[in-house]
Amino acid sequence: MAKVKGSIVVNIEKCKGCEVCMVSCPTGTIAMAREVNSKGYNYAWPANPDLCIGCANCAIVCPDGVITVYKTKI
Amino acid sequence: MAEITGIKEIIRPENLVYKRTKVMTDSILSYCPGCGHGTAHRILAEIIDEEGLQSETIGVSPVGCAVLMYNFLDIDCQEAAHGRAPAVATGIKRLLPDKFVFTYQGDGDLAAIGTAETIHTCNRGENILMIFINNGIYGMTGGQMAPTTIPGMRSSTSPYGRDVKIMGNPLKMTDIVATLPGTYYVTRQSVHTPANVRKTKKAMRKAVQYQKLNRGTCFIEIVSNCPSGWKMTPVESNKWMEENMFPYYPLGDLKIPAEESV
Numbered sequence: 631m632a633k634v635k636g637s638i639v640v641n642i643e644k645c646k647g648c649e650v651c652m653v654s655c656p657t658g659t660i661a662m663a664r665e666v667n668s669k670g671y672n673y674a675w676p677a678n679p680d681l682c683i684g685c686a687n688c689a690i691v692c693p694d695g696v697i698t699v700y701k702t703k704i
Numbered sequence: 705m706a707e708i709t710g711i712k713e714i715i716r717p718e719n720l721v722y723k724r725t726k727v728m729t730d731s732i733l734s735y736c737p738g739c740g741h742g743t744a745h746r747i748l749a750e751i752i753d754e755e756g757l758q759s760e761t762i763g764v765s766p767v768g769c770a771v772l773m774y775n776f777l778d779i780d781c782q783e784a785a786h787g788r789a790p791a792v793a794t795g796i797k798r799l800l801p802d803k804f805v806f807t808y809q810g811d812g813d814l815a816a817i818g819t820a821e822t823i824h825t826c827n828r829g830e831n832i833l834m835i836f837i838n839n840g841i842y843g844m845t846g847g848q849m850a851p852t853t854i855p856g857m858r859s860s861t862s863p864y865g866r867d868v869k870i871m872g873n874p875l876k877m878t879d880i881v882a883t884l885p886g887t888y889y890v891t892r893q894s895v896h897t898p899a900n901v902r903k904t905k906k907a908m909r910k911a912v913q914y915q916k917l918n919r920g921t922c923f924i925e926i927v928s929n930c931p932s933g934w935k936m937t938p939v940e941s942n943k944w945m946e947e948n949m950f951p952y953y954p955l956g957d958l959k960i961p962a963e964e965s966v
Contacts, residue, residue, distance in 0.1 A: 636721070637710035648738030648931075648938040654898055659710070667706070671737065679710035686722040687898040693742030694733055695724040702719045 632703045636684020638676050641696040647671035651688035651697060657681040660688055727753045729778050734769075738938020740928030741769055743895040744837060745776055747905045748808070752779060755912055761804045762796050764789040768810035769844045770837070787818025790825035793832045804915060806833040811852040812842045815877040819851075822877065829886025829920040833911045836877065836923065839930040840949060847933035851875040854952045859933070874952070878925040882958040888920035890959035894927045896942040900955070907957075919961070927953050 638659070645667065651674050652660045661677035674697070676682060684701025709715060727749035735741045752761050758779060765773040767786040774781030784792040789807040797805040814822050814836050825832070841859055842848040849859040849866060852874055856865040866874075882890040889911055893904040904926060911922035927949055929941040936944060 635711065635714055637712075637714035637719075639707055639709045639715060642706040642708055644732055646737035650738055650896075650938055650942070653939050653942075663708075673708070675708045676710035682710055684714075684719075684721055689722040690898045690901050691743060691896070693735065693737075693739055693746075695728060695742070695746045697722070698720070698724065699722040700714045700716065700719040701721045702714050702716075 636682035639698040645673035766809040766813040826881040841933040
C-alpha cells in the first residue's frame, strides 16, 4: 500500500508560538521549540517529522500563515 | 528568511499542498498569538485569490483590532469611521457595482457604535458582504465589556461577570439581521479548528457567488477568541469558547436562500 508522507516548512520569524497547530495536528508531528525567535516566541517545529502525513491541518488553522505543507506518496 | 523544515526530500514544488496566499502581504500580523483575526484574514484572502478577484475587491476596514487590515491584505481598502463601515461600503458598491465589496468588523464596531448602520444596511439589502468577528469583548482597548459579552463573562469593566440585571442582555446581532428582509445569506461560523475553518471558507465562497448575482446582503459572523482580553492561553481560550460561547452563539446557517433550502 502506498504510504503518504508529508513535510512542513515553518517560517520561524513570523511564528508567534500560539500552539494552535500543535493541538490540531492529528499525528503529533509538531511541538514547540525550546529556543525562541527574535521576538521571544517559542516557535513551532516538526519535532517528529517521520509522522507527518501532509494533511495541512496545521497550516489551515495557523492564524499567521507561517506553515507551508508538502505531501507525496512513497 | 529563517525556516525550519521536516523531511527535506519531500519539499519540492510538485508536492506542494498548502502555501500562504499571495493576496496576503509579507508584513507580520499585528494580532496577538492565537487570535482568530489572522485566520479569518487568511481565508478571506484565499477566497479572493481563488476567485480571481484581487483587482476587483474593495474592502472596508473597521476601527478595532482589524484597523490595519489594509496592511495585511494586498487589495484596495478604505478605512471607515468607527462603526460606519457598512455605510461606506454602501456608497462604494452603489458607485462601483461591478466590484466585490466587503466590510470586516468586530463586535464593538458592528454591534455597539455601528448598530444603526448595520441594521439599516441589512434592511436596505445592500449588495455587500459583511464579516462580523465576535469575540464578546473590546479587544484592542483592553478587554472592556461589549454588547456581545455573554452573561457571567468577566471583562475589565465587569470584573465579577456580566450581570444582566444591571448591564443588560447580550445582543445577538446575527439573529437580528437574519429577520430582516434585505439579507440573503446569514450564517455563524468559527475558525478555531481545521473543520470550522473549512466551513467558514465555504460560507465565504457562497457569499462571493451571491454578491456576483446581486442577491442582497450576506452576513457572516465568526465567533472568535481573544486570548489577551480573556486572559487565557490561545488553546485554553479556544476551549473556553467551545464550552461557553457556542451554547449562547450556536454555529450554523441562520438564513439560507429559499432555493437552496428545498
